Amino acid sequence: MKNIGFLSVIILGMIFVSCSKLGPIEPLEEDVLDGPIDGLNSTELSEFLKGDEAFADVFTVNEGLGPVFVANQCAACHIGDGKGTEFVMFTRFGQSDTSGNQFLNQGGPQLQHKAIPGYSPEVLPSGATTTDLVAPAVTGLGYLDAVSDADLLALEDPNDVDGDGISGRVHWNMIPGYVTLRPGSVTLNGRYISRFGKKAAAYDLLAQTAGAYNQDMGITSVFEPIDPFSGLPVEPEVDESVVHQVVFYLKTLKAPIQRNQDDPDVIAGKNLFTQVSCVKCHVDVMQTSYSPISVLSFQEFYPYTDLLLHDMGPGLDDNYTEGNALTSEWRTPALWGLGLSKVSQGGQYLLMHDGRAKSIEEAILLHGGEADQSRQQYEQLSDTEKAQLIKFLESL
Amino acid sequence: MYRRVILVSLFILMCNLVLAQKDTGFFKVPYDTSTSKLNMDAVYNRPFLTHKKVPVAVGGYLEANSIYTINDGITDGLSFQARRLTLFLSSSIKNRLKFLTELEFEDGTKEIAIEFAALDLTIHPLLNFRGGIIMNPIGAFNQNHDGPKWEFVERPDVSTGIVPATWSNAGFGIYGKTNKNNWVFGYELYVSNGFDDRIIDNEENKTYLPASKDTEERFEENNSGLPMISGKVAIKNRKFGEIGLSYMGGVYNKFEADGLMLDKKRRVDVAAFDLNFTIPKINTNIIGEAVYAYIDVPGSYTQQFGESQWGMFVDFVQPVYRPKWFKWENSTLNLAMRFDYVDWNMGMFNGTTTLIGDNLMAITPAVSFRPSPQTVFRLNYRYSWQKDIVNNPAALSSSWIFGFSTYF
Numbered sequence: 001m002k003n004i005g006f007l008s009v010i011i012l013g014m015i016f017v018s019c020s021k022l023g024p025i026e027p028l029e030e031d032v033l034d035g036p037i038d039g040l041n042s043t044e045l046s047e048f049l050k051g052d053e054a055f056a057d058v059f060t061v062n063e064g065l066g067p068v069f070v071a072n073q074c075a076a077c078h079i080g081d082g083k084g085t086e087f088v089m090f091t092r093f094g095q096s097d098t099s100g101n102q103f104l105n106q107g108g109p110q111l112q113h114k115a116i117p118g119y120s121p122e123v124l125p126s127g128a129t130t131t132d133l134v135a136p137a138v139t140g141l142g143y144l145d146a147v148s149d150a151d152l153l154a155l156e157d158p159n160d161v162d163g164d165g166i167s168g169r170v171h172w173n174m175i176p177g178y179v180t181l182r183p184g185s186v187t188l189n190g191r192y193i194s195r196f197g198k199k200a201a202a203y204d205l206l207a208q209t210a211g212a213y214n215q216d217m218g219i220t221s222v223f224e225p226i227d228p229f230s231g232l233p234v235e236p237e238v239d240e241s242v243v244h245q246v247v248f249y250l251k252t253l254k255a256p257i258q259r260n261q262d263d264p265d266v267i268a269g270k271n272l273f274t275q276v277s278c279v280k281c282h283v284d285v286m287q288t289s290y291s292p293i294s295v296l297s298f299q300e301f302y303p304y305t306d307l308l309l310h311d312m313g314p315g316l317d318d319n320y321t322e323g324n325a326l327t328s329e330w331r332t333p334a335l336w337g338l339g340l341s342k343v344s345q346g347g348q349y350l351l352m353h354d355g356r357a358k359s360i361e362e363a364i365l366l367h368g369g370e371a372d373q374s375r376q377q378y379e380q381l382s383d384t385e386k387a388q389l390i391k392f393l394e395s396l
Numbered sequence: 397m398y399r400r401v402i403l404v405s406l407f408i409l410m411c412n413l414v415l416a417q418k419d420t421g422f423f424k425v426p427y428d429t430s431t432s433k434l435n436m437d438a439v440y441n442r443p444f445l446t447h448k449k450v451p452v453a454v455g456g457y458l459e460a461n462s463i464y465t466i467n468d469g470i471t472d473g474l475s476f477q478a479r480r481l482t483l484f485l486s487s488s489i490k491n492r493l494k495f496l497t498e499l500e501f502e503d504g505t506k507e508i509a510i511e512f513a514a515l516d517l518t519i520h521p522l523l524n525f526r527g528g529i530i531m532n533p534i535g536a537f538n539q540n541h542d543g544p545k546w547e548f549v550e551r552p553d554v555s556t557g558i559v560p561a562t563w564s565n566a567g568f569g570i571y572g573k574t575n576k577n578n579w580v581f582g583y584e585l586y587v588s589n590g591f592d593d594r595i596i597d598n599e600e601n602k603t604y605l606p607a608s609k610d611t612e613e614r615f616e617e618n619n620s621g622l623p624m625i626s627g628k629v630a631i632k633n634r635k636f637g638e639i640g641l642s643y644m645g646g647v648y649n650k651f652e653a654d655g656l657m658l659d660k661k662r663r664v665d666v667a668a669f670d671l672n673f674t675i676p677k678i679n680t681n682i683i684g685e686a687v688y689a690y691i692d693v694p695g696s697y698t699q700q701f702g703e704s705q706w707g708m709f710v711d712f713v714q715p716v717y718r719p720k721w722f723k724w725e726n727s728t729l730n731l732a733m734r735f736d737y738v739d740w741n742m743g744m745f746n747g748t749t750t751l752i753g754d755n756l757m758a759i760t761p762a763v764s765f766r767p768s769p770q771t772v773f774r775l776n777y778r779y780s781w782q783k784d785i786v787n788n789p790a791a792l793s794s795s796w797i798f799g800f801s802t803y804f
Contacts, residue, residue, distance in 0.1 A: 023779075024792030026469025058601045061593075072698060073601065085786045087699065087745050115696045117593065117649060118659040346750065346786035 030257035033081045033139045033340055037254045039295040044252065051249025054242045059217055064237030067119040067229045068112035069218040074246065077135035077216065081253055082337070082344025084135030086355060090216070093128035096319045096327050103128050105231065109322065110215040112228055119229070129327075131318035133198055134355040137337050137344070141196070142251030143301045144334070145205055146288035149186040149193045155283065155306045166280050166370045168308030171200040171331070173323035178210070178223045179203050183290055194323065195307045198353045200331035201322040205247045213238055251293060255301055256337030260395045269392025272385055276377035281306055281332045281370070304335035304396065313368020316352065328369060339394035360390050434582045434630050434638055435672065436533060436571065438540035439512055440496060442484055443770055443803045456483040459543040461774075461799020468792055477799075478504055480543060482511075492518040500562070510615075511562045522572035526586070529615065531564045533584040533628035534644040535685045536670035538563055543801030547713050547732040547764040549776050550797065553756055554707030557738045558687050559666065560606035565589045565624070566615045580632040589614055590624030591648035591664050596693050596701040602740045602754055602785075603691050603701045605664065608648075620647040620661070637673020637682075648691075662692035684710035700785060702741030702752065709736045713764075724767045734760040741785060753787035756780060771802035 029035060036048045055074045059065040070090060071077050077084045091111040094101040101108050106125040115121040124130065149170075158169035172191035182204065185192060196202040202211065210223035218228050222240045225233040260266050273279055282304040291297045309329040317328035325331075330353060338360070341349055349359055357363035367375040381389065433441050444453035459480040465471060479502065486496040497513040514528035531539045537555040541562055555561040567588020574581050591608045598607035608614065618624075624646030632638035645665035651658055670685040686708040693703050717729040741754040758780035765773045776797040781790035 023466045023794040024469050058599045060597045060599065062597075065597075069698075072700065076601075076698075076700065079784060079786060079788060086748060086750065087786055113696075114698050115694075117596070117662075117694045117697060119696075121696045343788060344786075346753070346788055 029254075030259050031340070031343075033137060033253075033256060033337055033344065035254050037142065037252050037295050040252060040293075044248075044293065047245060047248045048252050051245040051247070051252075054246045055249055059219060061116050064219050066112070066114070066116040066218040068115045068122050070110070070112055070114060070216045072217060074212065074216075078138045078344075080344040081139050082137045083341050083350065084355075085345050085350060086134070087346075088135065089355070090133040090135065091124075091130050092133065092320060092322070093124055093130045094320055094322070095127075096129050096321060098321055098324045098326065101322075107228065107231075110228075112215070112218060122228075129318070129320045131320040132354040134350055134353065136198070136333065137256075137341070138250055139253045139337055140255030140301070140303060140334065141205055141253065142291070142293065142296050143255055143286070143288055143299065144195065144303060144305070144307060145182070145251060146291040146296045146299075147195075147286055147307065148184050148289035149182075150184060151287065151289070152193055152195070152307055153186065156308050164277070164280065165373050166277075166310065168281060168306055168310045168332070168370070170307075171195070171309050171323060171325055173201055173203070175203040176207055176210075176223070179207050191324075195331070197322070198330060198333075199322040199325040200307065200309055201325065205250050206243070209247050209250065210243055213243065251291075251296070255303070256340060256396065258302070258336075258395055259339065260391075263391070263395070265388045265391045266395045267392075268385075269388035269390070269395075272381065272389045273392055276381070276389075277374045278378075279304075280374075281308070281310055282335050283332075302336060305332045308332060310371065311369040313370075313372060315366060315368045318354075335393060335396050338396045360393050361386070434573065434580060434632055435536040435540045435640060435670065436573075436582050436584055436628065436630060438542070438545075439498070439531065440486070442542065444484065444486060451488040453486045454484065455486075455803060456481065457542055457544050457801060457803045458482075459549075459799065459801040461549050461797050463549075463795055463797045465793060465795040479549075479799075482542070489515075494518075509562075511564050520572070522574050524571050525568070526571060527568040528566070529564050530567050530569065530586055530588060531562060532567075532586065532588060532624075532626040532644050534563065534626055534642045534666055535559050535561075535668035535687055536640055536672065536683075537561050537685055542803070544770055544772055544803050546801075547711065547730055547762050547772065547774060548734050548760055549774055549799050549801075550760070550778060550795075552685065552709035552711075552734070553736040553738045553758060554685060554687050554709050556606065557740065557756070558605060558689055558705050558707050559668070560609050563606075563609070567623070569626075578634045580634065580638075582630045582632075583628065585625075585627040587623040587625055589618040590620060590622075590646040592619035593649050595648060595664065595691065596697065601700055603689075603693065603703070603705060604740070605666070605689065605691075619650055621652065622647045622661070635676070637671065639672075640668075640670045642668045642670070659694075662694070664689065664691045666690075679715055681713040682710065683713070684708065699741075699745060699752065702743070702754065704742040705738070705740050706742060707736075707738035709734060722767070726766075726768050728766045730762075730764045730766070732762040732764060734758075734762070736760070736780075751787060752785060753783040754785045756782040771800065773800045774798070 058073045065072050071088050077088045092109050094103055094109055103125055107122045112122045152170050156169045158167055160167040170193045172188050173194040175192045194200050194203045196208045202208040210221050213219040214224035219237045220234050221236050221238050221243050227234045283306040284302055284304055288296055288299045309325050309331055311328050312330050319327050321327050351357040351363040357366055364378050442455050444455040446453040460478045462476050464474045481501045483499045488494050494516050498511045500509050500511050510529055512531055514526050514530050517525040538559055538561045565588035567586050569586030571584040592611050594607040595605050596603055598604050626644035628642035630640035647661045648664045649662040651661045666689045668687045672683045674681045689705040693701050711734045713730050713732045715728050715730050719727050736758040739755040741752045744751055760776050760778040762776040778795045780793045783790045
């Protein structure tokens, strides 16, 4: 009995020592979407952490959730800071022309299809057109925010002067009164260049964030004081400082890091990406201008977007518009982080604006309109070349 | 103020005990390890200190440990935790009338709770009346949760993530026990206050029955206005072990206010099965519990809050050595292993064939040393896999925990 006891203790000790080496290891920085930009100072890191906490904060009924809502926390839609899932889809409603949303006094622009106990969710008003949306990833947004209007104007070609079949344009839109114009902001007939959102309808991250608190969670703020349920102004349910913390968090989330850059197939895939003209809209290199966050100022980065609106053809036309974007127009989504989408989408791809594409290839084949030629060129590639192109996209 | 009064009172009480120990009439009543006890007896089956023929007895236990946790490769370092200081006070008021209370201080004085405070009237062994703050008899752990009885520092996940151990409420009921030959049979049946809307509206972001423990008014007001029923039957074979079946359920939401119907009545129903037996000859003790909960969540609410939950744990405890260190006669060295599983949101997302995640699995190998049955030193290594609601890759966590728990 005594010998068995000692033997057991020795075996157990070995098990414990082994277990200590089996503890979870930290994933590589390039394998996760979350985390701050390198080079933030200690004050900025503290603000980042506050924003991170606020982003994950769960709103309860007592804290102002709803009464009608879509989700109860930012992180419910952007799990791990990545793309959303079918579990939390957004439905926006309005009309097909650009005369401005005619349903704002009937609960527009977003359908709050959930309700706290004792309340009924919002229902679509008759006559409204709709689109379903999957939430985008929120990484690297600070870089996109810091691109100058001049750079975006330099990328657009609304009349297709160069005759390549691609006529991207900036979204000139009205902006809410509370936003602060970025340096060098350009105006046209009282409208400004908006860049965030599936149809680039939001001017900056403050507008996007305050709107999300309000339309997604039913949370009012000094920026968006109207309760979506009653349509009446109510006391702010989230502090102004918290909204700013979340905005700071979004600005300082790192840009996704490309993986396997030296893989020959990835290199070949990148060349094919250029060859079939994907890169004309999914622009690989951009530069930031001045940003009050010093690490974001005058930086080169690789988002694979041009932040412009493009006509994507009838297949992706939901007969719904925002601002001055036409029903078939969508803002080029950034492709950085594409390969990590599955990590936030429950192990599957849910691509395009509504998640209808379950693979990268399916997403490519859904491209129409201005991207029609590129899609056709992709279809003409050999199977090996297609695999290389997709491998490149998965490395992003 | 409330905390200060309690702390001063306890200090005076403990001072009296220290003085009393100098009196030769002071003696310890160890807890009963006889085979006629069931889990439902746990509340009285504890070691107490008493003095001559004074009808009052005092007891308690302390749990403390160190913990080093790594979450997805990142650690916050080493922490020391004083998890629980629990004090019991019992009194034989009159023949057939007794009283017991259990006061618990968790994490220092962060949480102070009266976990049990009840008057028991024995009419017949098969018919006892109990009233006050009672522990709802759901599963076995909720009533039999004293740290020194377990080889693991952490409580079972199902017992803290679905059953809100320790879950007690103001209420009344009956219980009884009988035995014949090697068989012991017991039952309990109570009506009490119940859960509230927090179970589907909380910062855990899941249907979480323990969230109701944060409601300070729950000992004075029943949120739904309708009693919750809880009950259990247990049967034990003295040579083998015990199994129990239990149920707890009632309306949880505030469906009516000022005579106006605000919502339909929404129920929470919890069923549990527990077992505790020892394999003869090799003396392996196996303790387990499985729980299923159904919660009526409004269909228009977010699926973040699940309607069905289930979970289980099973402990294997193997005595391997009986050292005679320091003349400790009953010391035992044990190897143990626990398996935990909890699924907070069973089923699929509406209109899809996609399974909902929100589950946790853990394994905890352990070694424990008991210088006496009333004191345990424990070294645990816990490794867990926790999936979010959409089944993304699991968050990994491992913890080294070393600590002790002792009755005093």
